[in-house]
Amino acid sequence: MRFGKKGKLNRRHIGPYQIVRKIGNVAYELDLPTRLASVHPVFHVSILKKCVGDHSLVILVENIDVKDSLSYEEVPIEILDRQVQKLRTKEIVSVKVL
Numbered sequence: 001m002r003f004g005k006k007g008k009l010n011r012r013h014i015g016p017y018q019i020v021r022k023i024g025n026v027a028y029e030l031d032l033p034t035r036l037a038s039v040h041p042v043f044h045v046s047i048l049k050k051c052v053g054d055h056s057l058v059i060l061v062e063n064i065d066v067k068d069s070l071s072y073e074e075v076p077i078e079i080l081d082r083q084v085q086k087l088r089t090k091e092i093v094s095v096k097v098l
Helices: none
Strands: 019-023 027-030 042-044 079-086 091-097
Antiparallel strands (some): 019 027, 027 042, 079 091
16 A cells, blocks of 8 residues: 555545645645655645544544555554445445444
């Protein structure tokens, strides 16, 4: 897994981080901690997310072990929901994990 993505086109947001300066019309440089020094600090506005007051949506950097290859391992906390979809000849099980 690459840093910031899980699966196809699904971004993970960590932070919040302070904006240092605006670069052009659509790029911003962020003040990232030294632990994320291997990540380029300039991001497109479509990747950034407005800071939300709900702290349950924020993932702390201390909880993420970013490796030199910019990958990390996700650990499931609990199973929130389980569904079984029945087709003609088989059953498909879907599990929602926190």
